[in-house]
Amino acid sequence: DTGVSQDPRHKITKRGQNVTFxxxxxxxxxxLYWYRQTLGQGPEFLTYFQNEAQLEKxxxxxxxxxxxxxxxxxxxxxxxxxxxxxxxxxxxxxxSLPGQGPxxxxxxxxxxxxxx
Amino acid sequence: KNExxxxxxxxxxxxxxxxxxxxSYSVGISALHWLQQHPGGGIxxxxxxxxxxxxxxRLIATINIQEKHSSLHxxxxxxRDSAVYICARTTGNQFYFGTGTSLTVIP
Numbered sequence: 001d002t003g004v005s006q007d008p009r010h011k012i013t014k015r016g017q018n019v020t021f022x023x024x025x026x027x028x029x030x031x032l033y034w035y036r037q038t039l040g041q042g043p044e045f046l047t048y049f050q051n052e053a054q055l056e057k058x059x060x061x062x063x064x065x066x067x068x069x070x071x072x073x074x075x076x077x078x079x080x081x082x083x084x085x086x087x088x089x090x091x092x093x094x095x096s097l098p099g100q101g102p103x104x105x106x107x108x109x110x111x112x113x114x115x116x
Numbered sequence: 117k118n119e120x121x122x123x124x125x126x127x128x129x130x131x132x133x134x135x136x137x138x139x140s141y142s143v144g145i146s147a148l149h150w151l152q153q154h155p156g157g158g159i160x161x162x163x164x165x166x167x168x169x170x171x172x173x174r175l176i177a178t179i180n181i182q183e184k185h186s187s188l189h190x191x192x193x194x195x196r197d198s199a200v201y202i203c204a205r206t207t208g209n210q211f212y213f214g215t216g217t218s219l220t221v222i223p
Contacts, residue, residue, distance in 0.1 A: 033211070042120075042202050042213030043159075056209065089157050103147065104164050105211060110157035 002026060004108035006092050012114045013082055020078045021111045025094030032075050033105065034067055035091040036060065043091055049075060050097070082115045089113075122203050122214035129221050135190040137217045139203030140183075146206045148186045150177050153200040153216065162188070162201075193221045 005024045013019050025032045030051050035043035046065070047057045051072035061067075064082075069075040079086055089112050093105040121140045129135050139148070150162040163170050163177040165186065170177050174193075179186040190197055200216040 031209075037157075040215065042204070042215045043211075044213070045210055048209065091157070091159065093159075103206065104149070104161045106161070107151075107159035112157065 004092055004094050004106050006090075006108040006111050008111055009109060010112045010114075012116065015082060015084060015115055017082055018078065018080045019082060019113065020076055021090055021092075021113075022074060022076050023092030023094075023108055024074045025092070026106055027073075029094035029096050029106070030072065031095045031097065032069055033093045033095075034075070034077050035093065037089040037091055037110070038087075046077075079113075082113075084115045087113055087115045120203055120205055120212055120214040122201075122217050124217060125215070126218045127220070129193050129219070131194060131221055131223050133193050133221075135193050135197075135219065135221075137188045137201050137203075137219070139186045139188070139214060141186075141203075141205045141212075142184065143205075143207060145184075146208070148179050149204040149206065149211070150186075150188045151202040151204060151213075153202055155199075159202070190219075193219075195221045195223050197221050 007022045033048040034046040037043045045058050046061050047067050049069040064080045067077045089110045091110045092108040095105045123138045148165045151159050153159045165179045174191045176189040198220050200218050202216045203214040204211045
C-alpha cells in the first residue's frame with residue numbers, strides 16, 4: 001500500500017499522559033499536514049511541513065503540542081499532559097508541491113484519541 | 117474570515133434520487149475541493165476545481181467563481197454513497213474545510 005499511513009489508529013489515554021502519533025506520507029510527497037477533527041466538524045488545520053521544515057502552525061497548536069519531521073519523511077505529533085478536550089481524530093495528509101502535480105491532499109486513516 | 121459554508125448539514129434520500137450539496141465561500145481561492153469521508157475517518161478526494169465543471173461516474177462538481185459557490189451532484193444515488201461530503205477551499209498553502217454534509221441513501 002503506497003498511501004498515507006498513520007499509527008496508531010486508536011489511542012485511549014488518561015488525562016495528564018503524553019501521547020505520540022506517527023504519520024508516514026506518500027513517499028514522493030514533500031508536504032505533510034496535520035489536522036484535528038472533532039465530531040460533526042470538518043478538519044481543522046494544525047501545522048504543515050515542507051520537507052523537514054515546519055512552515056506554519058495554527059493557534060490551535062498550544063504549547064502542549066509539538067510536531068516534527070526530522071528527515072523530511074515520516075512525521076510525529078506529540079501531545080503532552082493530555083486534556084479531555086484533546087479527544088478528537090488526528091488526521092495526516094500529504095501532497096506534492098504545486099507545479100509538481102495537482103495540488104491535492106491525500107489523507108491517512110486518522111488516529112482517534114480518547115482522553116479519559 | 118476563512119469560512120466555508122455547506123448546505124444542507126444532513127440529507128436523507130431514497131435510492132435513485134438526484135442529490136445536490138452546496139458550498140459557498142467568502143474569499144478568493146486557488147481551488148475548491150470536494151472530499152468524501154466514510155465512517156471510521158478515511159477521507160478521499162473526489163474533485164479539485166478551479167473553474168467550470170468536472171464529472172466522474174455519477175458524481176458531478178460545478179463551480180461559479182464569480183458567485184463563490186460550488187455544488188456537488190450525485191445522480192442515481194445508491195446506499196454506498198452514504199458518507200459525509202466535505203467542501204474545502206485552498207488559499208495559499210492551506211486547506212479550509214466546511215463542516216460537511218452527512219448523506220444517507222436509503223434502499
